[in-house]
Amino acid sequence: MTDKPETDRNDADPRRRSVSPTVSALQEWFVREVLPLEAMLMQFLRRSGRSKSDIDDLVQDVYVRVCEAAANEIPVPAKPFVFTVARNLLIDRLRREHVVPIETVEDLDALGIAIDMPGPDQTLIAREELRRVQAALDRLPRRAREAVVLRKIEGLSWKEIGQRMGIAERTVNRHLTDAMHALADQLYGDPPDFRKKPDVRRKP
Amino acid sequence: MSDDMSDTQDVRAQAAEWLARRDRGPWGEADQAALEAWMAQSWANATAFWRLDAAWNRADRLSAMRSAPGNRLLHALGGHFTPVLFRAAAAALVIAFAGTAAFYGLQPGENSYETTVGGHETLTLGDGTKVELNTDTKVRVSQDRRTVWLDRGEAYFDVMHDAARPFVVMVGEHRVTDLGTKFLVRQNTNRVEVSLFEGRAQLDSVGNWSGQRSATLTPGDVAVATATSMSVMKKPEKMLSGELGWRRGVLIFHHTSLAQAAAEFNRYNRRKLVIADAGAAHLTIDGTFQADNIEDFARLAQLVLGVRTENRGSEIAIMR
Numbered sequence: 001m002t003d004k005p006e007t008d009r010n011d012a013d014p015r016r017r018s019v020s021p022t023v024s025a026l027q028e029w030f031v032r033e034v035l036p037l038e039a040m041l042m043q044f045l046r047r048s049g050r051s052k053s054d055i056d057d058l059v060q061d062v063y064v065r066v067c068e069a070a071a072n073e074i075p076v077p078a079k080p081f082v083f084t085v086a087r088n089l090l091i092d093r094l095r096r097e098h099v100v101p102i103e104t105v106e107d108l109d110a111l112g113i114a115i116d117m118p119g120p121d122q123t124l125i126a127r128e129e130l131r132r133v134q135a136a137l138d139r140l141p142r143r144a145r146e147a148v149v150l151r152k153i154e155g156l157s158w159k160e161i162g163q164r165m166g167i168a169e170r171t172v173n174r175h176l177t178d179a180m181h182a183l184a185d186q187l188y189g190d191p192p193d194f195r196k197k198p199d200v201r202r203k204p
Numbered sequence: 205m206s207d208d209m210s211d212t213q214d215v216r217a218q219a220a221e222w223l224a225r226r227d228r229g230p231w232g233e234a235d236q237a238a239l240e241a242w243m244a245q246s247w248a249n250a251t252a253f254w255r256l257d258a259a260w261n262r263a264d265r266l267s268a269m270r271s272a273p274g275n276r277l278l279h280a281l282g283g284h285f286t287p288v289l290f291r292a293a294a295a296a297l298v299i300a301f302a303g304t305a306a307f308y309g310l311q312p313g314e315n316s317y318e319t320t321v322g323g324h325e326t327l328t329l330g331d332g333t334k335v336e337l338n339t340d341t342k343v344r345v346s347q348d349r350r351t352v353w354l355d356r357g358e359a360y361f362d363v364m365h366d367a368a369r370p371f372v373v374m375v376g377e378h379r380v381t382d383l384g385t386k387f388l389v390r391q392n393t394n395r396v397e398v399s400l401f402e403g404r405a406q407l408d409s410v411g412n413w414s415g416q417r418s419a420t421l422t423p424g425d426v427a428v429a430t431a432t433s434m435s436v437m438k439k440p441e442k443m444l445s446g447e448l449g450w451r452r453g454v455l456i457f458h459h460t461s462l463a464q465a466a467a468e469f470n471r472y473n474r475r476k477l478v479i480a481d482a483g484a485a486h487l488t489i490d491g492t493f494q495a496d497n498i499e500d501f502a503r504l505a506q507l508v509l510g511v512r513t514e515n516r517g518s519e520i521a522i523m524r
Contacts, residue, residue, distance in 0.1 A: 023250075030251065031258040038255075053213070060212040063251035130265045137266065151227075152266040158228045176227065177220040184259035 021074050026067065033078035034066060038188040041086055058093070059189075062086045136186035140179055147175040148183075211248070218242075219252035223260060318342040319357070322472050322496055324450065333371060336360040338390075338450050339472045339495075358390035360451060365403070378429050381406045387421070388447060398427045399439070399447055409434060455495050459488045462505065462522065469498050477502065480523040484511050 021029065038059060045055045065085050066075075075081035137145055143165070150161045158176075162169045222239050225231070243250040319325050319337045327335040329349040337343060341357025352361075353374045363371045365384035373380040373389055375396045380389060385403035389396065398407055400421040407427050409417040417434040419427055424444060427436045446456035455468050463485035466477035472495040479485045487509045493501050502513045502520045514521040 027250075027254050030254055035255060035258055057212045060215070060248060060252070063255075064247040067247040067251055129262065133263055133265045137263070148263060149266070152263050173224055173228070177217075177224050180220050180223055180256050180260050181216065183263055184256050187259045187262055188255065 021070065026070055026074070029070065029074055029078070030063075030067065034063065034082060035188050037079060037082055041082065042189055044083065044086060045090065058086070058089060061089055065089065132187065133183075136183050139186060140182050144175040144179040144182065147172060148179045151176065212252075215248050215252045216256070219249065219256050222253060223256050227260070314344055314346055316342065316344045321474055324453070331366065332364045334362040336362075336451060354389050354391055356391060358388065358450075360386070360388045360448065362386045363403075377410055377431065379408045379410050381408070383420075395428055395430045398429075399444060400425045400427075401444065401448075407434070449492065450495060453495055454492050456492050457489050459490060461485060462487045462489060462509070462511075465489055465501075466522070469493075469495070469501060472496055473498050474518075476519045478516075478519045478521045480514075480521040483524040484509075484522050487511070 041059055041062060042055055045058050050058065062082065062085050066082055069075065069081075069085075137148060140148065146165060147161055150156045150164055151158075156164065158169055158172050162172045165172070222242065226235070226239070239253075243253055317325070317327060317337065319339060319341050321340045323337070323339055323341075325337045327337070327343075327345070329335065329345065331349070333349070335343065335345075335352060336359060338358040338360070341359055342355040343359060344353040344355060346352070348369070350366075350369050351372045351374065352359075359373075361371075361373060361382070363382040363385050365371070365382060371382040373382075375389055375391050378396050380387065380398055383404040383406060385405045386401040387405055388399040388401070390399075391397075398405070398421065400423055402423055405421050407419045407421060407429065409429055417429070419425075419434060419436050421427055421436065424438045424441065425436050426439050426444070427434060429435075443458055446458060449456040450472075455465075455472075457465055457468075460468075463479050466479050470476045475498055477498050489505065489509065491504075493504075498520060502522065505511050505522060506513050511522050511524055514523070
């Protein structure tokens with residue numbers, strides 16, 4: 001991120017360097033356009049027979065490469081770009097490992113996700129959003145869920161959460177950071193509809 | 205970084221530490237600068253933080269479940285949920301209260317559910333039948349969960365058909381019997397509207413003096429029944445689906461007069477739209493609007509229809 005765009009100047013005069021987004025614009029774009037693709041991306045990578053931790057790494061690498069490119073110019077639309085990056089990364093990885101003959105790599109497109117298939121609905125209305133978050137919350141470990149409820153619903157401070165749950169603040173810290181990871185995985189990476197039928201092939 | 209397999213876990217753990225530090229507070233400018241410096245070290249750091257931060261922000265939605273009786277919570281009048289219980293039990297109960305599971309917690313017998321102005325709730329009955337309540341609506345559900353009385357407002361029914369146990373909706377002096385269906389029932393002053401989306405249903409008037417009127421409805425049918433009459437017409441699919449906009453929180457208008465549009469908005473909002481002269485009432489409008497945002501609608505009407513609007517506190521007046 002050494003070639004970070006000059007945020008202030010861009011904000012002041014968007015015409016001057018209209019193609020380079022500011023960091024905050026990049027973040028906003030990443031959250032809106034790229035993160036919702038994570039579940040599909042994981043599904044795509046899973047088809048290639050990668051292990052779970054391998055998939056996490058690949059996803060992270062995809063994000064890095066996508067942002068490197070987007071820092072110069074935000075790709076529109078995002079989805080084909082993200083999946084092209086993922087595909088190329090996967091090919092690199094497979095080549096390096098000498099595990100899979102190159103012909104197989106050429107079949108990668110047949111692995112699954114059509115690039116023009118409609119993406120997740122990014123305008124989830126409030127109620128559906130609440131339901132999804134509730135479902136994610138539901139799957140947290142009991143104590144972590146309790147801590148999140150006290151924090152987000154009752155609006156307690158960390159200190160008050162510790163008192164209410166009868167635990168030390170560093171335990172509150174553990175529960176909440178666990179919850180942060182789990183919520184991100186469930187809201188972006190592994191929503192239930194994808195988990196239920198991981199073998200469904202989508203045709204282009 | 206792609207060579208080191210443990211990096212992702214490590215980066216995400218660091219991102220979570222930053223997020224936790226910020227969430228715990230206090231968080232000053234120096235902290236923010238330190239976070240930004242850490243993120244500027246690599247795109248991996250930045251994206252890992254954005255990802256966790258975005259998910260954690262989405263969990264803010266949960267604050268909607270904070271006691272907002274006018275808006276969120278369904279009043280389960282026959283139930284045994286009490287504020288005391290609500291406070292004492294932690295997460296699981298909170299979820300149950302806000303979710304459809306509230307139904308199962310109720311005592312046997314007839315149960316009553318209502319939404320307030322702007323409210324919207326879904327009941328799931330034991331057999332999977334769903335009843336979705338629109339704004340300002342009251343229903344009662346029989347003990348066997350196969351009869352629902354629509355006492356006020358509007359509800360959408362998605363019925364699990366069971367030939368042995370017909371599902372019946374009672375609206376005033378009218379009875380809708382499901383023959384495997386999705387349908388919408390709306391009660392207005394003096395009249396009942398039933399719109400059929402899937403399957404078949406039968407509508408009967410069962411009042412003493414209204415005579416025995418019946419109609420069998422098929423998809424696309426909209427029946428209007430009053431105490432003395434019943435008529436059925438076909439509506440184009442586009443218009444029919446427009447009637448379900450509220451399930452997504454929107455109102456959909458096709459050549460709808462401003463007067464009708466205002467009446468629709470007024471069902472969902474405490475702040476009312478008033479059409480102050482007849483000239484404005486007959487202008488027509490098309491489009492999809494957020495049901496809970498009359499201000500936006502008024503602004504748009506001003507722009508598109510050239511009407512004037514006047515802010516009068518508890519109401520917005522529209523005139524030519």
